[in-house]
Amino acid sequence: MKTRRQAVLLELIDQEAVHSQEVLRRRLLQRGFEATQATISRDIKDLGLVKRAGDGAYQRPGEGVLNPETALAALERAAAEFLRNVERVQQLVVVRTGPGQAQALAEALDRARLPEVVGTIAGDDTILLIARGARGAAALVKRLKDYSAP
Numbered sequence: 461m462k463t464r465r466q467a468v469l470l471e472l473i474d475q476e477a478v479h480s481q482e483v484l485r486r487r488l489l490q491r492g493f494e495a496t497q498a499t500i501s502r503d504i505k506d507l508g509l510v511k512r513a514g515d516g517a518y519q520r521p522g523e524g525v526l527n528p529e530t531a532l533a534a535l536e537r538a539a540a541e542f543l544r545n546v547e548r549v550q551q552l553v554v555v556r557t558g559p560g561q562a563q564a565l566a567e568a569l570d571r572a573r574l575p576e577v578v579g580t581i582a583g584d585d586t587i588l589l590i591a592r593g594a595r596g597a598a599a600l601v602k603r604l605k606d607y608s609a610p
Contacts, residue, residue, distance in 0.1 A: 465493045466503050470520070473509065477517035477530065477537075484518070513567045531571040538568035539607035546604045548597045553589040555604065562587050576600040 465488065472478060472487045481500045488495050495503075508521040515534040542561040547554050557565055566582035569589065576596035581588045591597035 462503075465495060465499075466507055468493060469500075469503055470507065473518045473520070477515060477534065479516050479518075513564050515568065528573070531568075531573065535568040535572040535574075536607045538565045539604055543604060543608040546601050546608075548594075548601045551591045551593050551597045553591060553597050553600050553604075555587040555589060557585050557587070559585050561585065574600065574603070576603075 468488060468491050469484060472484065472491075478484055478487065481497050481504070484500050485495055485497065488500070504518070509518045510521055511517065512519050512534070515537050517534070542557040542565045543555060544558060545556040555562075555565065562582040562585050566580045566587045569577065569580050569587070576591050576599050578590045578592055580590075589597075589600060591600050
């Protein structure tokens, strides 16, 4: 039973971004597995699951590459949550976040592998994005503003 439940748990986190043990409990219940929070916590520990920096969803250990759709969805969530201001200077884009949030947003940007972005540098509350040119920078600014619009 434990092995099958853990296999289903892995399927769940591979299929969708799951951010909490409560959501995992409900998804397992839908699949016919009754599990307490303590059981799920032990399963997470046994499987070595970790939370992604970009969006806080559970992932397998050492899983650094997301599929493109998941990475883009994670970027949209991170931008909506963390982005405060975005400004372009030629092919450079400066992104402002709240204190301590730049790293999470920069990681989401890196994982999304946007075609406009050559690279990112992140501090505590500021990210410098280097775009492929002025047009790419303008497209990037528009994209980020769209993600962060309410």
